[in-house]
Amino acid sequence: MVSNTAGKVIRCKAAVAWEAGKPLVIQEVEVAPPQADEVRIKILFTSLCHTDVYFWEAKGQTPVFPRILGHEAGGIVESVGEGVTDLKPGDHVLPVFTGECKECQHCKSEESNMCDLLRINTDRGVMISDGKSRFSINGKPIYHFVGTSTFSEYTVVHVGCVAKINPAAPLDKVCVLSCGISTGLGATLNVAKPTKGSSVAIFGLGAVGLAAAEGARLAGASRIIGVDLNSKRFTEAKKFGVTEFVNPKDYDKPVQEAIAEMTNGGVDRSVECTGSLSAMISAFECVHDVNFLNPTYHRTLLLRRGLLPVGWGVAVLVGVPNKDDAFKTHPINLLNERTLKGTFFGNYKPRSDLPSVVEMYMNKELELEKFITHEVPFSEINKAFEYMLKGESLRCIIRMPA
Ligand code: NAD
Ligand code: ZN
Helix, strand or coil, X not given: CCCXXXXXXXXXXXXXXXXXXXXXXXXXXXXXXXXXXXXXXXXXXXXXXXXXXHHHHCCCCCCCCCECCCCEEEEEEEEECCCCCCCCCCCEEEECCXXXXXXXXXXXXXXXXXCCCCCCCCCCCCCCCCCCCCEEECCEEEECCCXXXXXXXXXXXXXXXXXXXXXXXXHHHHHHHHCHHHHHHHHHHHHHCCCCCCEEEEECCCHXXXXXXXXXXXXXXXXXXXXXXXXXXXXXXXXXXXXXXXXHHHCCCCHHHHHHHHCCCCECEEEECCXXXXXHHHHHHCECCCCCCCHHHHHHHHHHHCCCCCCCCEEEXXXXXXXXXXXXXXXHHHHCCCEEEECXXXXXXXXXXXXXXXXXXXXXXXXXXHHEXXXXXXXXXXXXXXXXXXXXXXXXXXXXXX
């Protein structure tokens, strides 16, 4: 199937961010045809992730404007550039903000999803192959965002950042798997890896954190402690298997101390999904260490391992930090055998692994509907930003014009 727009410039509607923090403007843009190793996608549904909001506000991030934001979406391939053999027009796809070239040492390693060529780059606003944008208005280029720019009816993406999925999967639901939900789920299942019966603290109960909680539930964790500054999030979080709630504002000591008290020394795993530096530090310091002074810890450890006392707590950072943030903790926290990790996209390789996450939804092992709290037509995209800024939405689906 070859579309009659293949090889031609397409004029369509996009939501353009002209200035930091100013409402997006929906206007006509020109979308150039895909070049070698690129794919042009007709976006049907997109949704808003907090990462879009950070780069739109550009408070702690490099301002790159005018820009077309958006990275969580589902669509259909319209045309492909030279050398693209994996995808064809009509394929149902999810674009992803980080890629998989399948050739570099990271792509060949089972342990990493940080492709040398296509890993996330938030400051680049152009295509990798020629350093140019595929979007323009009256000949003036408009920058891309994380290689996806899904707040447009059509977008051009590197083939390595496109996952081909089951065409039977409803794109208005599985679009949320192209970033937030896969990220949270994978951060727990692939990186934190809690064992059955363990305790897990989740910092930030937005869609990413609640997907991390869902991962903890699937792994059989017995205590899932949700931490958020917004207590309104606690009611919703019950649907995601969160068993206990902690609002740091309710304590006059650091929240990591409160969690250590609740859990006899710390949780087995924590996953931070806030983007706040202080929450990152708390998430690290609230995991269990080895404590030679407390005999109960010794007993627990000896029982569990039968060997030398070792710490086992693992913390995983997921939130996107500001560009000048620096993580500070006393080195003793590491010497005491806590482990600190971080992940983009939950360690999933976009092309190889994402189709099977979509199948988890198709097989009813993973529910997506409960993450989708709002829906707006493309013409009202700015409302999605308001809902997120007010802490009202988990995911707001933005429906593109038919
Ligand atoms: P969200 O705004 O819906 O949720 C964030 C939650 O964190 C909110 O409920 C907020 O009240 C809470 N929070 C903020 N500061 C806090 C603090 N100090 N302590 C406790 N709770 C706090 O956002 P989201 O879309 O769920 O995204 C969460 C984070 O994950 C963002 O930083 C986003 O950029 C990041 N992210 C990372 C990846 C990745 O691959 N690493 C992918 C997607 C999103
Ligand atoms: Zn995202």
